[in-house]
Amino acid sequence: MYGEGSMLNSERPKLDRISAEVVCSADYERLAKDYIEDSALHYIQGGSGDERTLAENCAAFEAVQLYTRVLADCSGGTTAFELFGESYRHPIFFAPVAAQTLVHPNGELATARAAELMEACMVTSSLSAYSLEDIAAAAGGRKWFQFYFQTSREQSQALLARAEAAGYSAIVVTLDTPVQTLSRGAQRTGFSLPAHALPANLKNVVREPAINLTTDQSVVFQGAMAEAPKWSDLEWLRSQTQLPLLVKGVTHPDDALRCIDMGVDGLVVSNHGGRSLDGVAASLQLLPHVRAVVPEGYPLLIDGGIRSGSDVFKAIALGANAVMIGRPQLYALAVGGSLGVAHLMKILRDELEVSMALCGCSTLSEISASAIFTKI
Numbered sequence: 481m482y483g484e485g486s487m488l489n490s491e492r493p494k495l496d497r498i499s500a501e502v503v504c505s506a507d508y509e510r511l512a513k514d515y516i517e518d519s520a521l522h523y524i525q526g527g528s529g530d531e532r533t534l535a536e537n538c539a540a541f542e543a544v545q546l547y548t549r550v551l552a553d554c555s556g557g558t559t560a561f562e563l564f565g566e567s568y569r570h571p572i573f574f575a576p577v578a579a580q581t582l583v584h585p586n587g588e589l590a591t592a593r594a595a596e597l598m599e600a601c602m603v604t605s606s607l608s609a610y611s612l613e614d615i616a617a618a619a620g621g622r623k624w625f626q627f628y629f630q631t632s633r634e635q636s637q638a639l640l641a642r643a644e645a646a647g648y649s650a651i652v653v654t655l656d657t658p659v660q661t662l663s664r665g666a667q668r669t670g671f672s673l674p675a676h677a678l679p680a681n682l683k684n685v686v687r688e689p690a691i692n693l694t695t696d697q698s699v700v701f702q703g704a705m706a707e708a709p710k711w712s713d714l715e716w717l718r719s720q721t722q723l724p725l726l727v728k729g730v731t732h733p734d735d736a737l738r739c740i741d742m743g744v745d746g747l748v749v750s751n752h753g754g755r756s757l758d759g760v761a762a763s764l765q766l767l768p769h770v771r772a773v774v775p776e777g778y779p780l781l782i783d784g785g786i787r788s789g790s791d792v793f794k795a796i797a798l799g800a801n802a803v804m805i806g807r808p809q810l811y812a813l814a815v816g817g818s819l820g821v822a823h824l825m826k827i828l829r830d831e832l833e834v835s836m837a838l839c840g841c842s843t844l845s846e847i848s849a850s851a852i853f854t855k856i
């Protein structure tokens with residue numbers, strides 16, 4: 481999936497304040513097209529296959545309608561909450577997104593500064609273009625690390641140890657992309673990752689020699705899936721860290737239960753933003769099914785298709801403790817750098833507060849399915 485290439489990034493307009501025409505997340509997405517090279521935009525924006533899941537992720541939020549409530553006293557309202565014994569100012573996290581220098585030279589460092597400014601938790605990708613240590617230094621207090629299994633346990637252990645030493649307070653292991661195809665748009669435009677966006681954390685990692693396949697063997701089964709992590713690897717990972725461990729990419733309730741049995745502390749209900757299997761249900765549709773089987777109060781996050789504070793509200797009403805946003809952070813980063821990402825987070829936070837106030841909820845724990853008009 482990752483290769484060498486070159487990418488424009490030099491002729492970027494300077495931006496020291498945000499244009500008044502940017503008032504919602506969709507504005508950043510619209511403007512980002514002028515800031516991101518065409519092939520990279522296809523890579524970021526696209527999904528797998530026919531992009532049905534990609535479309536469904538957003539459509540599912542649009543299909544949910546809410547009730548408002550009158551005369552509620554929300555004057556003491558707050559979006560603050562606790563997770564794994566830590567306080568968070570609000571439930572909107574930055575999802576792990578690889579290779580952020582594709583859209584801005586400061587990449588993840590700029591996102592991290594925005595996270596710090598807006599008291600948002602940043603989940604740093606294993607495949608970040610800056611090192612996890614540099615990002616940790618910029619991100620301040622609230623940061624988690626997204627972990628991909630490496631080709632050997634020694635390499636996995638080393639990556640984990642670095643994340644712990646850098647001060648990340650939770651590990652999110654992503655398990656939903658043992659095989660992944662580029663979006664068709666990215667394939668057609670010949671996308672490959674430029675040198676400046678290659679994973680900084682893995683620079684010195686010596687790759688195991690690729691499995692030599694015979695012509696009658698499958699690149700999927702005997703190739704990627706032979707190397708992919710198994711349940712025994714998750715069990716091993718659980719034994720390697722005292723930090724809260726979350727699994728990202730769970731869609732099936734039975735997998736959720738098996739993770740919990742193994743001592744996993746939280747789950748991210750996610751279809752990788754429609755970038756894994758095309759045809760899997762929207763994250764928002766999956767969420768209540770997972771919530772129905774996990775123990776009461778078990779931490780569940782969701783990502784995929786969240787584009788407004790009202791979407792955040794709906795996700796919480798249907799069972800999420802917190803949400804993560806993926807592509808929107810890249811669009812804001814492309815347009816406005818750190819300032820843009822911080823501004824995007826402020827927009828989402830403000831919109832969430834408006835939704836809470838008009839639905840009569842002073843705290844996140846008051847948000848429930850009773851606010852949902854449309855049943856999905």
Ligand SMILES: Cc1cc2nc3c(=O)[nH]c(=O)nc-3n(C[C@H](O)[C@H](O)[C@H](O)COP(=O)(O)O)c2cc1C
Nearest residue numbers: 575576577578605654752753783784785805806807
């Ligand atoms: C360009 C791009 C890179 C991504 N890189 C990673 C990654 O390194 N690790 C990971 O767990 N998820 C990765 N994701 C998936 C996101 O964490 C998240 O699941 C998804 O973007 C959420 O959907 P949304 O974009 O609709 O908000 C990536 C997504 C995009 C668009």
